[in-house]
Amino acid sequence: MQLAVENLSKTYRGNVRALRGFTLMQGPGVLGLLGPNGAGKSTLMRVLATVTQPTAGRVLWNGADISRDPDSLRSVLGYLPQDFGVYPNLNAFEFLEYLAAVKGIGAASARRRIAELLELVNLTGAARRPLGGYSGGMRQRVGIAQALLNDPQLLIVDEPTAGLDPEERVRFRNLLSELSGERIVILSTHIVSDVEAVATSIAIVSSGQLVAHGAPEELLSAVAGKVWEVVVPSAELAALRQRYLVSSTAHRGDGVHARIVTAAAPSPAARQLEPSLEDAYLLALAESRQTSELRGAVA
């Protein structure tokens, strides 16, 4: 089971380039797709989900080009878009039954599967109520259930935890970990902690390009020895931000404790810290921006 993204580009009307020469290989496991807003994550997800055609490049599912034969992927695909709707007059059971029919799942299998999924997403009690009256979090859980309806080999979830409360978020992360054994799960988010919890590999996307890709340990090793904590008066924080990449701050009695990502110790009093994935993510983004600026200056 393999998903290969080869030199993928997508340009929208008005010459807006959402993806540029994106290349990636992924086997079973959870791929966490991280990037700032507008980085091109959702476009990549839509292309992978066969909803959008790329402008150039191709996506291979087990060696087959999904542009030429989208149905080969669609039959084993589960997709939770970032923005999706429901039919307000149907209840959760009817909506999932409808989608099961559309996805070609037999009636008996569908009924059993729907009951299990509703239980899994904690909607059994609300399953017979019209979706029009559901809260945002409940709708999101219906979206998660529909993505799992056909027992997908490739599960693509775009900002799946949006609208979920913290406990539901934890449950969903655990569910993704559980599901990832024999399938590929692609999780797009800008919440680093979601990815940190479940991803077996991480891809960082910025301005439509792949900035970094590897196992979490690999990304962490890239930032090892580069994370420092310094304590400065509040008045000096702005100056510190100008000079260094500050990943977080905390106001304490002795001043502001600033977490800095930089190769050399920012001051003799600086204390080295264990790097986190958020540090690695911010460093990768900062380096990518510097490279782009350099390229721009050369051009």
Added chain:
Amino acid sequence: MNLARSISAIAYADFLERVRRYSFLVTLLFAVYLGYAVATGKVLLKLGDYRSVYNSAWIGVMCALVTSLFVSLVGFYIVKGSVERDRQTGVGQILAATPLNRFSYLAGKAASNFGVLSSIVVILAAAALAMQLLVGEDPHVHLWPLLSPFLLIALPAMAFVAAFAVLFETVPGLRGGFGNVLWFFLWTFGLSLPEITKQHWLDPLGFFSAVDSLTPAAQAQLPDYKGGFSLTIADRAAKIATGFHWEGIDWTPSVIALRFAWLGVAVILIGIAAVFFDRFDPSRSRAVSARKLRGAQPADNLPQAEAGSITVPGELGTSAGGSTTSLVGANATPALIHLTPLTSRDSSGFPRIFTAELKLALKGLRWWWYAGALGLLIAQFAAPLPISRGPLLAAAWIWPVLVWSALGTRERRNGTAQILFSCARILPRQLPASWLAGVAIAALTGAGAALRLLIAGDKNGFLAWCAGALFIPSLALALGVITSTAKFFEGVFTVLWYVGPMNQTRGLDFTGAARSLYPARDAAIYLLLSAVLVAAAAVARARQLRHN
């Protein structure tokens, strides 16, 4: 000052949003086509059998009346939807949290509607000038007689329509398809209001401003003029009254005041709309009805027994088989959830997807809808055949108009397109199933007339019935998929239904009740048209699947 600034800001932003959409190009094309139709004599203003020489006064009033007549009908469907757009995009929620009052907001929307409709008027005014120069029957251009009818007949009518569109968007029950259907009948009523009441001033479209000026001149100058004034789609050329001299409408202060009074009516309509406007408060919206709210409590209000597991952080473990997932709450109360792997996929199950589409189409309809459909069905069985296949079948086939108008648009309207379009073999399965569900609804609601035709041995009648039952959902599906909006079908079908089956206009009566000389040929045309429409829907949907 603040009020004016708010209104102009809302209007300007809304106008920009519209004119930057491709649909605005379609609007302009409609205007250009209308101008072309007038310029090439396809639409004629006649006094009895006569028309005047094409001078500035005649062309000005003719083009302005055409604008007033057609744009007031079609323009409503073009401009309606600006409040709904704010509702759908969520911009409304942002605006609702500002000090902006309801009247200012709706006045801004009406002003934007007026701006869009005025752009059509401007194109037609330019077309009128071009027409005079191109036809060349009178090369002397007089700007006031040429343009004043646009200013004083067409523009107040557009203001009236712009305000009505806003009113329909705010009054509960008129926002959706019912309002779209109702507008046609209201427009017809408005058109005939001066005749019905014998009060020529009750004329929002401004026809009688022209009639009251033209007919006395015709009576004085045309010896064989026996009365009559028409704006018709020309089937044959009119006689040119070369000796007829008319300098245009005499715009006296009272006539002008009467026309501008409609601007005042428009303001009143906006005021009424402001009373009904829910200011994007979902609790006042009918979108989530009280029935649904009662049925669906938000997660926070779920009974404790159900909500228990939500409030407990869960951990997932795996049983030995790997196919069983267990959800264990932090309170250590295990809740086993079995997620059975799917071993087979029955991808060919077309009957299931058809049933699902049919259920989806009928879901949410209230009891009175079924009662009405059943009543019409029983009446078709009971009434004499001409009544059964005529007005009763026509009524039975307008009844589900809002069900059909969802065909092809439901996926976009409800935001399920991305989920559906990523399913396997969606085009050859879901689209035909959706269409067939529409056909089934036509067959069920018109079954009484069909049975009567069969019993009477009227083969051609039955063939026409079949053609009608296939044509309606085909038209709905094609227009729905292509335009992604229900209102286009609702408008087109209502007009077609009124002109065709209700008035039994030969060729346009898709039910076959009008006594055509060639019933089988007409039915064959509608069957062919149905096939073309379904093919067009499939092509458009295939394109959407590729370029979503």
